[in-house]
Amino acid sequence: MLTAASTAPVFSWDLLADLRDIWSYAFMVNAFRAAAVVAVVAPAVGWFMVLRRQTFAGHTLSVVAFPGAALATLLGVSTTAGYLGACLATALVIALLRDGGRAGGGAGGGAGGIQESAATGTLQAFALACGFLFVTLYRGTLGGPQALLFGTFLGITDDQVRLLAAVGAAVLAVLALIGRPLLFATLDPEVAAARGVPVRLLGGGFLLLLGAATAEAGQITGSLLVFALLVIPAATAQVLTARPLLGLLLAVLLGLAASWLGLIAAYYHPYPLGFFVTTFAFTGYLLAHAGRALRTAAGRARGPLPTGAPA
Numbered sequence: 001m002l003t004a005a006s007t008a009p010v011f012s013w014d015l016l017a018d019l020r021d022i023w024s025y026a027f028m029v030n031a032f033r034a035a036a037v038v039a040v041v042a043p044a045v046g047w048f049m050v051l052r053r054q055t056f057a058g059h060t061l062s063v064v065a066f067p068g069a070a071l072a073t074l075l076g077v078s079t080t081a082g083y084l085g086a087c088l089a090t091a092l093v094i095a096l097l098r099d100g101g102r103a104g105g106g107a108g109g110g111a112g113g114i115q116e117s118a119a120t121g122t123l124q125a126f127a128l129a130c131g132f133l134f135v136t137l138y139r140g141t142l143g144g145p146q147a148l149l150f151g152t153f154l155g156i157t158d159d160q161v162r163l164l165a166a167v168g169a170a171v172l173a174v175l176a177l178i179g180r181p182l183l184f185a186t187l188d189p190e191v192a193a194a195r196g197v198p199v200r201l202l203g204g205g206f207l208l209l210l211g212a213a214t215a216e217a218g219q220i221t222g223s224l225l226v227f228a229l230l231v232i233p234a235a236t237a238q239v240l241t242a243r244p245l246l247g248l249l250l251a252v253l254l255g256l257a258a259s260w261l262g263l264i265a266a267y268y269h270p271y272p273l274g275f276f277v278t279t280f281a282f283t284g285y286l287l288a289h290a291g292r293a294l295r296t297a298a299g300r301a302r303g304p305l306p307t308g309a310p311a
Helices: 017-022 028-053 055-075 080-097 110-137 145-148 159-186 189-192 199-221 232-240 244-270 272-302
Strands: none
Touching: 017 080, 017 145, 017 189, 017 232, 017 244, 028 145, 028 199, 028 232, 055 110, 080 110, 080 199, 145 159, 145 232, 159 199, 189 272, 232 244, 232 272, 244 272
């Protein structure tokens, strides 16, 4: 009788042959398609999230994704719908509670920022409690909460890929439409407001985009490791460049690389997909910081140019 170890796939180092083997399974093709969609949407929205210093809000939305998916499983509906419903509803609540305070300060600053921090912390605690309640009430097989918390490439259907693509296209379209005024409102909200930019409306709209992107990323990384695609590629890109368009492009490319490399690694090893995606993304972040430190050290070693020397 064949054992599980003897039937496990083995990486051959022939990349084309390995990819043909991986893509011979429909569920892996769907996983790569879903990862491609998520790797474009999450880092693009995450780039603005990091710039706006709203990572705490993003973390709360990722936590809320867990009870959303667990409740969807309990009710027998798509986990994608659970992720999206919970994240969008929570983003709307955070936006409304934030607007209940006075507008002021920068992104995440002032009384509105204090309201947002209090709201996100409160919702985060309540969401975790609800999530574990739903898992306890469910009498079927969730594989434990591991799949919801840390991600899996199993069970991604054609319909889920189509839904992710539709939501992702909508998020990117809205982000492209509001990108310039959102950047202005992020960097200098007072001047933007004085020039008629709807700063508070943009802030609320961005939270909804963040909710949708978080729900999408949760399909790949699991709810607790959403930051692997939402934060790390964006933070890495901002280490490498301060130019907005180049930074967005780099964030997307880094997210795509981490997602696909993570899927390949998870196919050959019995560990959660989210772990591999996070590991590859974090490795890129460390390399970016190391490269910047080396450039800084090299510049200091050369010292200032002599007076009158050509630049």
